[in-house]
Amino acid sequence: MEANSGLTTQEVAQVLNISKNTVYELIKRGELSSYRVGRKVRIDEIDIEKYKDKSRTNIKTSSINVEQINVEKINNPIVTSLNTKKDLPGSSYKSDFIICGQDILLDVLTRHLEQHPNGLQALRRYIGSYNGLVELYRGNINIATAHLWDGDTGVYNIPYVRRILPGVPCIIIHLVCRMQGFYVAKGNPKNITTWKDLTRPDVLMINREKGCGVRVLIDEKLCKIGIPWQSINGYESEALSHLAVASTVARGDADVAIGNEKVAQQVENIQFVPMQKERYDLIIKKDDINKPPFKAILEILNSKEFKEELRGIGGYDLTDTGKIVEQP
Template sequence: MSKDSSLTPQEVADILKIAKNTVYELIKRGDLNAYRIGRKVRIDPEDVENYKNKTKNIKTSNPSITVSNNTISSNPKPISLEDMKPNRGFVICGQDIILDILSSYLEHHPKGMPALRSYLGSYNGLFSLYQGSVQLATVHLWDGDTNKYNIPYVRRMLPGIPAIIIHLGCRMQGFYVKKGNPKGIKNWEDLKRQDISIINREKGSGTRILLDEHLRRMDIYGSSIQGYSRETLSHFAVASTVARGGADLAIGSEKIALQVQGIDFIPLQKERYELVMKKEDMEKPEFQAIIEIIRSKEFKMELEGLGGYDLDEIGQIIYET
Protein backbone atom coordinates (compact mmCIF):
# COMPACT_ATOMS: atom_id res chain seq x y z
CA MET A 1 0.00 0.00 0.00
CA SER A 2 1.33 3.41 -0.94
CA LYS A 3 2.15 6.08 1.61
CA ASP A 4 -0.45 8.40 0.03
CA SER A 5 -3.30 6.01 0.90
CA SER A 6 -2.54 6.04 4.62
CA LEU A 7 -4.67 7.94 7.13
CA THR A 8 -3.71 10.38 9.87
CA PRO A 9 -5.03 9.85 13.43
CA GLN A 10 -7.39 12.81 12.93
CA GLU A 11 -8.79 11.27 9.73
CA VAL A 12 -9.35 7.98 11.54
CA ALA A 13 -11.04 9.87 14.38
CA ASP A 14 -13.39 11.50 11.86
CA ILE A 15 -14.19 8.12 10.27
CA LEU A 16 -14.91 6.42 13.60
CA LYS A 17 -16.54 9.57 15.09
CA ILE A 18 -14.27 9.52 18.13
CA ALA A 19 -11.67 11.91 19.57
CA LYS A 20 -8.13 11.86 18.19
CA ASN A 21 -6.82 11.05 21.67
CA THR A 22 -8.98 7.92 21.62
CA VAL A 23 -7.30 6.83 18.37
CA TYR A 24 -3.90 7.12 20.05
CA GLU A 25 -5.23 5.11 22.99
CA LEU A 26 -6.46 2.34 20.64
CA ILE A 27 -3.02 2.24 18.99
CA LYS A 28 -1.27 2.14 22.37
CA ARG A 29 -3.41 -0.81 23.52
CA GLY A 30 -2.80 -2.70 20.27
CA ASP A 31 -6.45 -2.59 19.20
CA LEU A 32 -5.61 -0.61 16.05
CA ASN A 33 -2.54 -1.22 13.90
CA ALA A 34 -0.39 1.81 13.04
CA TYR A 35 3.10 2.72 11.90
CA ARG A 36 5.38 5.75 11.73
CA ILE A 37 6.67 7.73 8.77
CA GLY A 38 9.39 9.81 10.35
CA ARG A 39 7.70 11.32 13.42
CA LYS A 40 4.18 11.00 12.00
CA VAL A 41 1.75 8.22 12.93
CA ARG A 42 -0.17 6.67 10.03
CA ILE A 43 -2.90 4.02 9.76
CA ASP A 44 -3.89 1.98 6.71
CA PRO A 45 -7.59 2.11 5.74
CA GLU A 46 -7.79 -1.69 5.79
CA ASP A 47 -6.68 -1.67 9.44
CA VAL A 48 -9.49 0.75 10.26
CA GLU A 49 -11.95 -1.62 8.57
CA ASN A 50 -10.48 -4.59 10.47
CA TYR A 51 -10.92 -2.72 13.74
CA LYS A 52 -14.54 -1.85 12.91
CA ASN A 53 -15.29 -5.47 12.03
CA LYS A 54 -13.74 -6.70 15.29
CA THR A 55 -15.99 -4.45 17.36
CA LYS A 56 -19.25 -5.26 15.54
CA ASN A 57 -19.89 -8.30 17.69
CA ILE A 58 -19.27 -6.53 21.03
CA LYS A 59 -22.53 -6.14 22.94
CA THR A 60 -23.18 -4.14 26.09
CA SER A 61 -26.32 -3.66 28.15
CA ASN A 62 -25.89 0.12 28.03
CA PRO A 63 -24.40 1.67 24.87
CA SER A 64 -23.34 4.86 26.69
CA ILE A 65 -21.22 2.96 29.27
CA THR A 66 -18.14 0.87 28.48
CA VAL A 67 -15.36 -0.71 30.47
CA SER A 68 -12.40 1.67 30.77
CA ASN A 69 -9.93 -0.73 29.14
CA ASN A 70 -12.16 -1.47 26.16
CA THR A 71 -13.24 0.66 23.23
CA ILE A 72 -14.28 4.14 24.32
CA SER A 73 -17.76 5.13 23.21
CA SER A 74 -17.86 8.60 21.65
CA ASN A 75 -21.51 8.47 20.59
CA PRO A 76 -23.53 8.35 23.81
CA LYS A 77 -27.23 7.60 23.45
CA PRO A 78 -30.00 9.61 25.09
CA ILE A 79 -30.75 8.61 28.68
CA SER A 80 -33.53 6.03 28.99
CA LEU A 81 -35.29 4.46 31.95
CA GLU A 82 -33.16 1.36 31.40
CA ASP A 83 -30.02 3.47 31.69
CA MET A 84 -31.20 4.83 35.04
CA LYS A 85 -31.14 1.43 36.79
CA PRO A 86 -28.53 1.32 39.59
CA ASN A 87 -25.92 -1.36 40.36
CA ARG A 88 -24.16 -1.35 37.00
CA GLY A 89 -20.75 -1.20 38.65
CA PHE A 90 -18.53 1.76 39.50
CA VAL A 91 -19.21 4.38 36.83
CA ILE A 92 -17.36 7.66 36.23
CA CYS A 93 -19.38 10.04 34.07
CA GLY A 94 -17.88 12.76 31.86
CA GLN A 95 -16.08 13.36 28.57
CA ASP A 96 -12.63 14.76 29.37
CA ILE A 97 -9.48 12.65 28.87
CA ILE A 98 -8.64 13.41 32.53
CA LEU A 99 -11.27 10.83 33.45
CA ASP A 100 -9.74 8.12 31.29
CA ILE A 101 -6.45 8.68 33.11
CA LEU A 102 -8.25 8.69 36.46
CA SER A 103 -9.93 5.37 35.61
CA SER A 104 -6.56 3.81 34.83
CA TYR A 105 -5.09 5.03 38.12
CA LEU A 106 -8.12 3.74 40.04
CA GLU A 107 -7.79 0.26 38.60
CA HIS A 108 -4.18 0.01 39.86
CA HIS A 109 -4.69 1.67 43.26
CA PRO A 110 -4.54 -0.66 46.33
CA LYS A 111 -8.05 0.45 47.34
CA GLY A 112 -9.28 0.86 43.77
CA MET A 113 -11.23 -1.20 41.27
CA PRO A 114 -11.92 -1.32 37.52
CA ALA A 115 -14.19 1.54 36.50
CA LEU A 116 -16.81 1.89 33.82
CA ARG A 117 -16.96 5.12 31.80
CA SER A 118 -20.10 6.96 30.77
CA TYR A 119 -19.63 9.72 28.18
CA LEU A 120 -22.72 11.78 28.96
CA GLY A 121 -22.51 15.57 29.25
CA SER A 122 -22.52 17.48 32.54
CA TYR A 123 -26.29 17.96 32.91
CA ASN A 124 -27.17 14.36 32.16
CA GLY A 125 -24.25 13.20 34.32
CA LEU A 126 -25.70 14.97 37.36
CA PHE A 127 -29.12 13.51 36.61
CA SER A 128 -27.54 10.04 36.44
CA LEU A 129 -25.84 10.62 39.81
CA TYR A 130 -29.21 11.60 41.29
CA GLN A 131 -30.78 8.43 39.85
CA GLY A 132 -27.95 6.25 41.20
CA SER A 133 -26.78 4.93 37.82
CA VAL A 134 -23.30 6.52 38.15
CA GLN A 135 -21.09 6.99 41.20
CA LEU A 136 -19.09 10.04 40.07
CA ALA A 137 -20.14 12.86 37.75
CA THR A 138 -18.03 15.67 36.34
CA VAL A 139 -19.46 19.12 35.66
CA HIS A 140 -18.54 22.42 34.04
CA LEU A 141 -21.90 24.16 34.23
CA TRP A 142 -22.00 27.96 34.28
CA ASP A 143 -24.92 29.80 35.88
CA GLY A 144 -25.50 33.14 34.19
CA ASP A 145 -27.42 34.62 37.12
CA THR A 146 -24.73 34.06 39.77
CA ASN A 147 -21.66 33.90 37.47
CA LYS A 148 -20.69 30.73 39.32
CA TYR A 149 -19.76 27.29 38.10
CA ASN A 150 -21.34 23.99 39.20
CA ILE A 151 -22.53 24.77 42.74
CA PRO A 152 -25.92 26.21 41.67
CA TYR A 153 -26.59 23.15 39.49
CA VAL A 154 -25.51 20.62 42.11
CA ARG A 155 -27.81 22.25 44.67
CA ARG A 156 -30.78 22.19 42.28
CA MET A 157 -30.23 18.80 40.63
CA LEU A 158 -29.36 16.76 43.73
CA PRO A 159 -32.23 17.85 45.98
CA GLY A 160 -31.99 16.37 49.46
CA ILE A 161 -28.73 14.58 48.67
CA PRO A 162 -25.62 15.77 50.58
CA ALA A 163 -22.85 16.11 47.99
CA ILE A 164 -19.16 16.94 47.65
CA ILE A 165 -17.55 18.89 44.78
CA ILE A 166 -13.83 18.26 44.25
CA HIS A 167 -11.91 20.55 41.92
CA LEU A 168 -10.03 18.98 39.02
CA GLY A 169 -8.86 21.90 36.91
CA CYS A 170 -9.72 25.04 34.99
CA ARG A 171 -9.95 25.22 31.20
CA MET A 172 -10.28 28.17 28.85
CA GLN A 173 -13.44 28.17 26.76
CA GLY A 174 -13.84 30.27 23.66
CA PHE A 175 -14.65 30.45 19.96
CA TYR A 176 -13.15 28.30 17.24
CA VAL A 177 -12.97 30.34 14.02
CA LYS A 178 -11.35 29.67 10.67
CA LYS A 179 -7.64 30.48 10.42
CA GLY A 180 -7.17 34.22 10.07
CA ASN A 181 -10.67 34.89 11.44
CA PRO A 182 -12.10 36.09 8.09
CA LYS A 183 -15.42 37.16 9.66
CA GLY A 184 -13.69 39.31 12.29
CA ILE A 185 -15.45 37.54 15.18
CA LYS A 186 -14.57 38.94 18.63
CA ASN A 187 -17.08 38.07 21.37
CA TRP A 188 -20.56 36.84 22.29
CA GLU A 189 -22.19 39.88 20.69
CA ASP A 190 -21.19 38.54 17.26
CA LEU A 191 -23.84 35.84 17.68
CA LYS A 192 -26.38 38.57 16.87
CA ARG A 193 -24.95 38.91 13.35
CA GLN A 194 -26.95 37.46 10.45
CA ASP A 195 -23.83 36.49 8.50
CA ILE A 196 -22.52 34.09 11.19
CA SER A 197 -23.27 30.37 11.20
CA ILE A 198 -22.38 28.00 14.04
CA ILE A 199 -22.03 24.30 14.79
CA ASN A 200 -23.45 23.45 18.22
CA ARG A 201 -22.82 20.88 20.98
CA GLU A 202 -25.46 18.44 22.18
CA LYS A 203 -28.09 19.37 24.75
CA GLY A 204 -26.86 18.75 28.30
CA SER A 205 -23.18 19.37 27.62
CA GLY A 206 -21.48 22.09 29.67
CA THR A 207 -20.47 23.89 26.49
CA ARG A 208 -24.04 23.97 25.17
CA ILE A 209 -25.31 25.32 28.50
CA LEU A 210 -22.58 27.99 28.47
CA LEU A 211 -23.83 29.17 25.07
CA ASP A 212 -27.49 29.04 26.05
CA GLU A 213 -26.90 31.00 29.26
CA HIS A 214 -25.11 33.76 27.33
CA LEU A 215 -27.91 33.83 24.73
CA ARG A 216 -30.49 34.13 27.52
CA ARG A 217 -28.60 37.04 29.09
CA MET A 218 -28.45 38.80 25.71
CA ASP A 219 -32.15 38.07 25.06
CA ILE A 220 -31.37 36.07 21.91
CA TYR A 221 -33.30 32.98 20.81
CA GLY A 222 -31.14 30.12 19.58
CA SER A 223 -33.52 29.60 16.66
CA SER A 224 -32.42 32.97 15.28
CA ILE A 225 -28.83 31.77 14.81
CA GLN A 226 -27.80 29.90 11.67
CA GLY A 227 -26.73 26.36 12.55
CA TYR A 228 -27.95 26.41 16.15
CA SER A 229 -29.88 23.15 15.67
CA ARG A 230 -26.83 21.31 14.21
CA GLU A 231 -25.34 19.24 17.03
CA THR A 232 -22.15 17.22 17.47
CA LEU A 233 -20.76 15.29 20.43
CA SER A 234 -17.22 16.61 20.95
CA HIS A 235 -14.92 19.63 20.84
CA PHE A 236 -12.95 17.86 18.10
CA ALA A 237 -16.00 17.50 15.90
CA VAL A 238 -17.05 21.17 16.12
CA ALA A 239 -13.45 22.38 15.63
CA SER A 240 -13.03 20.16 12.56
CA THR A 241 -16.30 21.46 11.12
CA VAL A 242 -15.07 25.06 11.41
CA ALA A 243 -11.69 24.14 9.90
CA ARG A 244 -13.47 22.58 6.89
CA GLY A 245 -15.60 25.70 6.38
CA GLY A 246 -18.81 24.01 7.55
CA ALA A 247 -19.46 26.79 10.07
CA ASP A 248 -18.04 30.20 10.95
CA LEU A 249 -17.93 29.61 14.69
CA ALA A 250 -18.06 26.94 17.36
CA ILE A 251 -17.46 26.90 21.11
CA GLY A 252 -14.90 24.67 22.79
CA SER A 253 -11.76 24.44 24.89
CA GLU A 254 -8.40 25.97 24.05
CA LYS A 255 -6.63 22.62 24.39
CA ILE A 256 -8.45 21.16 21.38
CA ALA A 257 -7.77 24.28 19.31
CA LEU A 258 -4.05 23.48 19.57
CA GLN A 259 -4.65 20.04 18.07
CA VAL A 260 -6.82 20.91 15.05
CA GLN A 261 -5.22 22.58 12.03
CA GLY A 262 -6.90 25.42 10.19
CA ILE A 263 -8.55 27.22 13.12
CA ASP A 264 -7.84 30.10 15.50
CA PHE A 265 -9.04 30.31 19.09
CA ILE A 266 -10.67 33.36 20.70
CA PRO A 267 -10.53 32.99 24.51
CA LEU A 268 -13.69 34.10 26.30
CA GLN A 269 -14.23 32.43 29.65
CA LYS A 270 -12.26 30.38 32.18
CA GLU A 271 -14.35 27.43 33.32
CA ARG A 272 -14.11 25.13 36.33
CA TYR A 273 -14.10 21.38 35.68
CA GLU A 274 -15.07 19.50 38.84
CA LEU A 275 -16.00 16.10 40.24
CA VAL A 276 -19.22 15.45 42.16
CA MET A 277 -19.88 12.56 44.54
CA LYS A 278 -22.48 11.80 47.18
CA LYS A 279 -21.24 12.62 50.67
CA GLU A 280 -22.37 9.24 52.03
CA ASP A 281 -19.88 7.51 49.71
CA MET A 282 -16.80 9.43 50.81
CA GLU A 283 -15.57 6.86 53.33
CA LYS A 284 -15.85 3.90 50.96
CA PRO A 285 -12.42 2.56 49.86
CA GLU A 286 -12.86 3.25 46.13
CA PHE A 287 -13.89 6.87 46.79
CA GLN A 288 -10.99 7.35 49.17
CA ALA A 289 -8.77 6.02 46.39
CA ILE A 290 -10.21 8.59 43.96
CA ILE A 291 -9.42 11.44 46.35
CA GLU A 292 -5.89 10.14 47.03
CA ILE A 293 -5.22 9.81 43.29
CA ILE A 294 -6.46 13.31 42.46
CA ARG A 295 -4.28 14.78 45.21
CA SER A 296 -1.18 12.75 44.27
CA LYS A 297 1.91 14.31 42.75
CA GLU A 298 2.01 11.62 40.03
CA PHE A 299 -1.53 12.33 38.80
CA LYS A 300 -0.96 16.09 38.73
CA MET A 301 2.30 15.67 36.83
CA GLU A 302 0.58 13.51 34.21
CA LEU A 303 -2.11 16.14 33.67
CA GLU A 304 0.54 18.88 33.45
CA GLY A 305 2.09 16.86 30.63
CA LEU A 306 -1.17 17.06 28.69
CA GLY A 307 -1.20 20.87 28.86
CA GLY A 308 -4.26 23.10 28.66
CA TYR A 309 -5.29 22.85 32.33
CA ASP A 310 -4.85 25.21 35.29
CA LEU A 311 -4.26 22.78 38.17
CA ASP A 312 -3.62 25.21 41.04
CA GLU A 313 -6.67 24.01 43.02
CA ILE A 314 -6.67 20.34 42.04
CA GLY A 315 -7.97 18.07 44.79
CA GLN A 316 -9.57 20.81 46.87
CA ILE A 317 -13.09 20.28 48.19
CA ILE A 318 -14.77 23.48 47.06
CA TYR A 319 -18.32 22.69 48.15
CA GLU A 320 -19.92 20.41 50.74
CA THR A 321 -23.59 20.33 51.69
Protein backbone atom coordinates in the same frame (compact mmCIF):
# COMPACT_ATOMS: atom_id res chain seq x y z
CA MET B 1 -24.85 21.56 6.49
CA GLU B 2 -25.26 18.15 8.10
CA ALA B 3 -24.67 18.12 11.87
CA ASN B 4 -22.90 14.76 11.56
CA SER B 5 -20.34 15.72 8.90
CA GLY B 6 -17.81 12.95 8.42
CA LEU B 7 -14.70 12.81 10.59
CA THR B 8 -11.23 11.89 9.37
CA THR B 9 -9.51 8.72 10.58
CA GLN B 10 -7.23 10.82 12.79
CA GLU B 11 -10.23 12.52 14.42
CA VAL B 12 -11.93 9.16 14.98
CA ALA B 13 -8.73 7.83 16.54
CA GLN B 14 -8.80 10.72 19.02
CA VAL B 15 -12.50 10.19 19.80
CA LEU B 16 -12.01 6.45 20.49
CA ASN B 17 -8.56 6.92 22.08
CA ILE B 18 -6.95 4.41 19.70
CA SER B 19 -4.30 4.63 17.00
CA LYS B 20 -5.00 5.71 13.46
CA ASN B 21 -3.86 2.29 12.22
CA THR B 22 -6.44 0.64 14.47
CA VAL B 23 -9.15 2.78 12.86
CA TYR B 24 -8.10 1.51 9.43
CA GLU B 25 -8.08 -2.06 10.74
CA LEU B 26 -11.64 -1.67 12.09
CA ILE B 27 -12.74 -0.35 8.70
CA LYS B 28 -10.97 -3.22 6.92
CA ARG B 29 -12.70 -5.80 9.12
CA GLY B 30 -16.08 -4.20 8.46
CA GLU B 31 -16.55 -3.25 12.13
CA LEU B 32 -16.62 0.50 11.44
CA SER B 33 -18.52 1.90 8.45
CA SER B 34 -16.81 4.52 6.29
CA TYR B 35 -16.96 6.21 2.91
CA ARG B 36 -14.64 8.15 0.65
CA VAL B 37 -14.61 11.78 -0.41
CA GLY B 38 -12.18 11.71 -3.29
CA ARG B 39 -9.16 9.87 -1.90
CA LYS B 40 -9.94 10.62 1.74
CA VAL B 41 -11.74 8.29 4.14
CA ARG B 42 -14.56 9.75 6.23
CA ILE B 43 -16.60 8.28 9.10
CA ASP B 44 -19.94 9.66 10.31
CA GLU B 45 -20.51 10.18 14.04
CA ILE B 46 -23.57 7.92 13.92
CA ASP B 47 -21.37 5.05 12.69
CA ILE B 48 -18.94 5.66 15.56
CA GLU B 49 -21.85 5.35 17.99
CA LYS B 50 -23.00 2.15 16.23
CA TYR B 51 -19.49 0.70 16.60
CA LYS B 52 -19.50 1.58 20.31
CA ASP B 53 -22.91 -0.05 20.77
CA LYS B 54 -21.75 -3.18 18.95
CA SER B 55 -18.62 -3.35 21.12
CA ARG B 56 -20.72 -3.15 24.27
CA THR B 57 -23.25 -5.81 23.30
CA ASN B 58 -20.53 -8.22 22.19
CA ILE B 59 -18.91 -8.33 25.64
CA LYS B 60 -19.21 -11.84 27.06
CA THR B 61 -21.38 -12.12 30.13
CA SER B 62 -18.88 -14.57 31.59
CA SER B 63 -16.46 -11.67 32.00
CA ILE B 64 -18.88 -9.32 33.74
CA ASN B 65 -22.30 -9.40 35.34
CA VAL B 66 -24.36 -7.43 32.80
CA GLU B 67 -27.39 -7.34 35.07
CA GLN B 68 -25.23 -5.74 37.74
CA ILE B 69 -24.39 -2.86 35.39
CA ASN B 70 -28.06 -2.54 34.36
CA VAL B 71 -27.40 -1.80 30.72
CA GLU B 72 -31.02 -0.84 30.11
CA LYS B 73 -30.62 2.08 32.47
CA ILE B 74 -27.28 3.15 31.04
CA ASN B 75 -28.31 3.34 27.35
CA ASN B 76 -26.09 5.49 25.09
CA PRO B 77 -23.40 6.77 25.02
CA ILE B 78 -21.26 3.70 25.49
CA VAL B 79 -19.72 2.55 28.75
CA THR B 80 -16.12 1.59 28.03
CA SER B 81 -13.10 -0.04 29.69
CA LEU B 82 -14.87 -3.32 30.48
CA ASN B 83 -12.58 -6.22 31.26
CA THR B 84 -12.46 -9.50 33.14
CA LYS B 85 -10.76 -8.25 36.28
CA LYS B 86 -13.48 -7.61 38.88
CA ASP B 87 -11.80 -6.85 42.18
CA LEU B 88 -8.61 -5.32 43.44
CA PRO B 89 -7.21 -5.76 46.97
CA GLY B 90 -8.86 -3.64 49.64
CA SER B 91 -12.02 -2.93 47.68
CA SER B 92 -15.50 -4.41 47.98
CA TYR B 93 -16.57 -2.82 44.69
CA LYS B 94 -17.16 -4.83 41.54
CA SER B 95 -16.47 -3.73 38.00
CA ASP B 96 -19.70 -1.76 37.74
CA PHE B 97 -18.01 1.33 39.19
CA ILE B 98 -18.79 4.08 36.68
CA ILE B 99 -17.13 7.48 36.23
CA CYS B 100 -19.12 9.86 34.04
CA GLY B 101 -17.62 12.60 31.87
CA GLN B 102 -15.86 13.31 28.59
CA ASP B 103 -12.49 14.92 29.32
CA ILE B 104 -9.32 12.93 28.70
CA LEU B 105 -8.14 13.63 32.26
CA LEU B 106 -10.77 11.09 33.39
CA ASP B 107 -8.95 8.44 31.34
CA VAL B 108 -5.81 9.34 33.27
CA LEU B 109 -7.72 9.20 36.57
CA THR B 110 -9.21 5.79 35.70
CA ARG B 111 -5.77 4.36 34.97
CA HIS B 112 -4.33 5.69 38.23
CA LEU B 113 -7.33 4.30 40.11
CA GLU B 114 -6.69 0.83 38.69
CA GLN B 115 -3.09 0.98 39.90
CA HIS B 116 -3.90 2.30 43.39
CA PRO B 117 -3.69 -0.25 46.28
CA ASN B 118 -7.30 0.49 47.26
CA GLY B 119 -8.49 1.14 43.73
CA LEU B 120 -10.42 -0.81 41.15
CA GLN B 121 -11.08 -1.01 37.44
CA ALA B 122 -13.68 1.62 36.60
CA LEU B 123 -15.93 2.01 33.60
CA ARG B 124 -16.28 5.29 31.70
CA ARG B 125 -19.55 6.78 30.49
CA TYR B 126 -19.21 9.57 27.95
CA ILE B 127 -22.18 11.89 28.45
CA GLY B 128 -22.50 15.58 29.24
CA SER B 129 -22.47 17.31 32.61
CA TYR B 130 -26.21 17.83 33.10
CA ASN B 131 -27.12 14.26 32.20
CA GLY B 132 -24.26 12.98 34.35
CA LEU B 133 -25.76 14.64 37.44
CA VAL B 134 -29.14 13.14 36.58
CA GLU B 135 -27.58 9.68 36.37
CA LEU B 136 -25.83 10.21 39.72
CA TYR B 137 -29.20 11.14 41.25
CA ARG B 138 -30.77 8.01 39.77
CA GLY B 139 -27.99 5.83 41.16
CA ASN B 140 -26.80 4.63 37.74
CA ILE B 141 -23.22 5.92 38.15
CA ASN B 142 -20.78 6.43 41.03
CA ILE B 143 -19.07 9.68 40.04
CA ALA B 144 -20.24 12.61 37.92
CA THR B 145 -18.20 15.48 36.55
CA ALA B 146 -19.53 18.88 35.57
CA HIS B 147 -18.70 22.29 34.13
CA LEU B 148 -22.12 23.91 34.31
CA TRP B 149 -22.22 27.71 34.47
CA ASP B 150 -25.18 29.39 36.17
CA GLY B 151 -26.01 32.71 34.50
CA ASP B 152 -27.87 34.07 37.55
CA THR B 153 -25.01 33.65 40.02
CA GLY B 154 -21.96 33.34 37.78
CA VAL B 155 -21.05 30.20 39.75
CA TYR B 156 -20.07 26.84 38.29
CA ASN B 157 -21.71 23.53 39.29
CA ILE B 158 -22.87 24.22 42.86
CA PRO B 159 -26.33 25.56 41.86
CA TYR B 160 -26.88 22.61 39.52
CA VAL B 161 -25.89 20.00 42.09
CA ARG B 162 -28.42 21.47 44.50
CA ARG B 163 -31.19 21.51 41.89
CA ILE B 164 -30.57 18.19 40.15
CA LEU B 165 -29.81 16.14 43.29
CA PRO B 166 -32.42 17.49 45.74
CA GLY B 167 -32.15 15.99 49.20
CA VAL B 168 -28.95 14.12 48.31
CA PRO B 169 -25.90 15.35 50.28
CA CYS B 170 -22.99 15.61 47.84
CA ILE B 171 -19.37 16.61 47.89
CA ILE B 172 -17.86 18.67 45.06
CA ILE B 173 -14.14 18.16 44.46
CA HIS B 174 -12.28 20.47 42.10
CA LEU B 175 -10.51 18.87 39.15
CA VAL B 176 -9.12 21.64 36.92
CA CYS B 177 -9.92 24.98 35.36
CA ARG B 178 -10.12 25.24 31.57
CA MET B 179 -10.55 28.10 29.14
CA GLN B 180 -13.67 28.12 26.98
CA GLY B 181 -13.94 30.17 23.82
CA PHE B 182 -14.70 30.32 20.11
CA TYR B 183 -13.23 27.95 17.53
CA VAL B 184 -12.76 29.92 14.31
CA ALA B 185 -10.75 29.41 11.15
CA LYS B 186 -7.06 30.29 11.37
CA GLY B 187 -6.62 34.03 11.08
CA ASN B 188 -10.24 34.54 12.18
CA PRO B 189 -11.25 35.80 8.68
CA LYS B 190 -14.75 36.79 9.82
CA ASN B 191 -13.48 38.58 12.94
CA ILE B 192 -15.72 36.68 15.37
CA THR B 193 -14.93 37.96 18.85
CA THR B 194 -18.23 38.39 20.74
CA TRP B 195 -21.43 36.48 21.36
CA LYS B 196 -23.36 39.03 19.31
CA ASP B 197 -21.21 38.14 16.30
CA LEU B 198 -23.03 34.80 16.24
CA THR B 199 -26.16 36.59 15.01
CA ARG B 200 -24.51 38.00 11.90
CA PRO B 201 -26.04 36.68 8.65
CA ASP B 202 -22.58 35.76 7.28
CA VAL B 203 -21.74 33.55 10.31
CA LEU B 204 -22.67 29.86 10.48
CA MET B 205 -22.42 28.09 13.85
CA ILE B 206 -22.15 24.41 14.78
CA ASN B 207 -23.68 23.78 18.24
CA ARG B 208 -23.17 21.15 20.95
CA GLU B 209 -25.79 18.68 22.14
CA LYS B 210 -28.30 19.50 24.89
CA GLY B 211 -27.09 18.57 28.38
CA CYS B 212 -23.36 19.10 27.92
CA GLY B 213 -21.58 21.87 29.78
CA VAL B 214 -20.74 23.83 26.63
CA ARG B 215 -24.39 23.86 25.53
CA VAL B 216 -25.46 25.11 28.98
CA LEU B 217 -22.84 27.89 28.75
CA ILE B 218 -24.08 28.88 25.28
CA ASP B 219 -27.74 28.96 26.27
CA GLU B 220 -27.10 30.76 29.56
CA LYS B 221 -24.99 33.41 27.81
CA LEU B 222 -27.56 33.96 25.06
CA CYS B 223 -30.33 34.27 27.65
CA LYS B 224 -28.34 36.69 29.81
CA ILE B 225 -27.38 38.90 26.85
CA GLY B 226 -30.88 38.72 25.37
CA ILE B 227 -30.00 37.00 22.09
CA PRO B 228 -32.78 34.75 20.73
CA TRP B 229 -31.42 31.45 19.50
CA GLN B 230 -33.53 31.77 16.35
CA SER B 231 -31.28 34.63 15.24
CA ILE B 232 -28.23 32.33 14.99
CA ASN B 233 -27.57 30.41 11.78
CA GLY B 234 -26.75 26.79 12.59
CA TYR B 235 -27.92 26.88 16.21
CA GLU B 236 -29.97 23.71 15.70
CA SER B 237 -27.06 21.78 14.15
CA GLU B 238 -25.41 19.70 16.88
CA ALA B 239 -22.27 17.61 17.29
CA LEU B 240 -21.30 15.38 20.21
CA SER B 241 -17.82 16.55 21.25
CA HIS B 242 -15.33 19.42 21.34
CA LEU B 243 -13.31 17.60 18.69
CA ALA B 244 -16.30 17.17 16.37
CA VAL B 245 -17.26 20.86 16.38
CA ALA B 246 -13.63 21.98 16.07
CA SER B 247 -13.07 19.72 13.06
CA THR B 248 -16.31 21.01 11.48
CA VAL B 249 -14.92 24.55 11.65
CA ALA B 250 -11.50 23.38 10.43
CA ARG B 251 -13.12 21.79 7.35
CA GLY B 252 -15.00 25.01 6.58
CA ASP B 253 -18.43 23.48 7.18
CA ALA B 254 -19.08 26.09 9.89
CA ASP B 255 -17.58 29.44 10.84
CA VAL B 256 -17.68 29.14 14.61
CA ALA B 257 -18.14 26.72 17.49
CA ILE B 258 -17.61 26.87 21.24
CA GLY B 259 -15.27 24.58 23.17
CA ASN B 260 -12.17 24.38 25.33
CA GLU B 261 -8.70 25.58 24.43
CA LYS B 262 -7.00 22.20 24.72
CA VAL B 263 -8.91 20.72 21.77
CA ALA B 264 -8.20 23.80 19.66
CA GLN B 265 -4.50 23.02 20.08
CA GLN B 266 -5.06 19.53 18.65
CA VAL B 267 -6.90 20.50 15.45
CA GLU B 268 -5.14 22.08 12.48
CA ASN B 269 -6.42 25.28 10.89
CA ILE B 270 -8.24 26.33 14.06
CA GLN B 271 -7.77 29.54 16.01
CA PHE B 272 -9.04 29.89 19.56
CA VAL B 273 -10.71 33.08 20.83
CA PRO B 274 -10.78 32.86 24.66
CA MET B 275 -14.06 33.89 26.31
CA GLN B 276 -14.42 32.45 29.80
CA LYS B 277 -12.48 30.42 32.37
CA GLU B 278 -14.50 27.50 33.65
CA ARG B 279 -14.32 25.13 36.60
CA TYR B 280 -14.42 21.40 35.97
CA ASP B 281 -15.43 19.52 39.12
CA LEU B 282 -16.05 16.00 40.33
CA ILE B 283 -19.25 15.20 42.26
CA ILE B 284 -19.84 12.23 44.59
CA LYS B 285 -22.47 11.41 47.15
CA LYS B 286 -21.44 12.24 50.70
CA ASP B 287 -22.30 8.72 51.88
CA ASP B 288 -19.51 7.37 49.64
CA ILE B 289 -16.63 9.61 50.72
CA ASN B 290 -15.10 7.14 53.21
CA LYS B 291 -15.36 4.07 50.96
CA PRO B 292 -12.01 2.75 49.64
CA PRO B 293 -12.25 3.70 45.93
CA PHE B 294 -13.43 7.24 46.70
CA LYS B 295 -10.64 7.75 49.24
CA ALA B 296 -8.24 6.44 46.61
CA ILE B 297 -9.52 9.00 44.10
CA LEU B 298 -8.96 11.85 46.55
CA GLU B 299 -5.40 10.63 47.12
CA ILE B 300 -4.79 10.40 43.38
CA LEU B 301 -6.14 13.88 42.67
CA ASN B 302 -3.78 15.32 45.27
CA SER B 303 -0.78 13.26 44.18
CA LYS B 304 2.26 14.73 42.45
CA GLU B 305 2.24 11.94 39.84
CA PHE B 306 -1.32 12.67 38.68
CA LYS B 307 -0.80 16.43 38.50
CA GLU B 308 2.48 16.07 36.64
CA GLU B 309 0.80 13.89 34.02
CA LEU B 310 -1.95 16.47 33.48
CA ARG B 311 0.64 19.23 33.34
CA GLY B 312 2.36 17.31 30.56
CA ILE B 313 -0.90 17.08 28.59
CA GLY B 314 -1.36 20.85 28.88
CA GLY B 315 -4.41 23.09 28.78
CA TYR B 316 -5.30 22.75 32.47
CA ASP B 317 -5.03 25.09 35.45
CA LEU B 318 -4.15 22.76 38.33
CA THR B 319 -4.03 25.36 41.10
CA ASP B 320 -6.83 23.84 43.22
CA THR B 321 -6.89 20.28 41.90
CA GLY B 322 -8.08 17.85 44.56
CA LYS B 323 -9.56 20.45 46.91
CA ILE B 324 -13.07 20.01 48.26
CA VAL B 325 -15.09 22.95 46.95
CA GLU B 326 -18.32 22.57 48.89
CA GLN B 327 -20.71 20.13 50.46
CA PRO B 328 -24.08 21.40 49.17
